Amino acid sequence: MALRSPNLNVMIRAAREASIKLKRDYGEVDQLQVSKKGPADYVTAADIRTEKILRGELTKARPDYGFLMEEAGIVEGTDPDRRWIIDPIDGTTNFVHGIAHFAMSIALQEHGRITAGIVFNPISEELFCAELGQGAYLNDRRIRVSSRGAMDNAVFATGIPFLGRGSEGDHQTFLKEMGAVMAVSSGIRRFGSAALDLAFVAAGRYDGFWETGLQPWDIAAGVILVREAGGLVTDIQGRDLRLEAGSILTANRNLHQPLGQTLRQARK
Ligand code: 2AM
Ligand code: CA
DSSP states (O other): OOOOOHHHHHHHHHHHHHHHHHHHHHHHHOOEEEEEEEEEEEEEEHHHHHHHHHHHHHHHHHOOOEEEEEEEEEESSSTTTTEEEEEEEEEEHHHHOSSSSSSEEEEEETTEEEEEEEEEEEETTTEEEEEETTTTEEEEEEEEEOOOOOGGOOEEEEEOTTTBBOOHHHHHHHHHHHHHHHHHHHEEEEESSSHHHHHHHHTTSSSSEEEEEEHHHHHHHHHHHHHHHOOOOTTSSSOOOOOOOOEEEEEOTTTHHHHHHHHHHHOO
16 A cells, blocks of 8 residues: 555554454353353453453553543543544444454544544455545555446345333334335345444445444544545434434445435434
8 A cells, every 4th residue: 555654553553463362262252251241232351352452552652642442431631633533343243142243442542533544354364444545455466446426226225223221212213214125126135243334335345324323433444544544434314423313324426425315314
């Protein structure tokens, strides 16, 4: 890829270091201690260990930066304008079930803006990365969102709410959205990792993705991947995305509007 900035190299090195133990943990998934935060909401010893390794490596390289992490929460840095946003395993349910579709997600936020992001699946060794103004890459190859222009050719990804995630009302809303999108598209996929869903949109595999009830660490890195790959990212209403808002709608430039319209119409 084009020249990687020192910060991007720091992120990639940290992810590769953490992946060594994570791959071992995945190989022994049957013996893993799995505790549950709530119904269908797993946290594993591997989540905690991976986050610790990432935090340690990033702190070694950039002692002043702060953190927003899925497990440990917010850690203020002495530099108030820079922090890492980390999801150590996005797709924990897949991890626990022995499904090799999960990833580390690391983003760099500077002065409130995401300026770099990586999503790394340690099993497939697919490394997606992007920096502001520099494009998006899969390993060393430049990636772009798809160019499909018709809903009926498009494949969309989403996340399905589950026991413990989303209210009864949210579940009903999702069923309406899915009914509307399946009626006009080539199909819907639900693979269980929002970070990888976004990376797959960036790579042109999915034509778009929508989900609600997400956290900033699920999407921070994926959002810059999609934007640098030429896609549009908003909330479901089509407004500017705030990472805290929890809802996301993304697609290539042709399909963002029709997908959004289909979803909003279904919600009425
Ligand atoms: P996780 O694997 O890190 O928990 C699947 O629909 C997506 O939702 C995954 O990215 C998953 O991330 C995320 N997710 C699972 N449970 C969640 C929860 N309680 N709140 C927010 N996001 C969640
Ligand atoms: Ca996550």
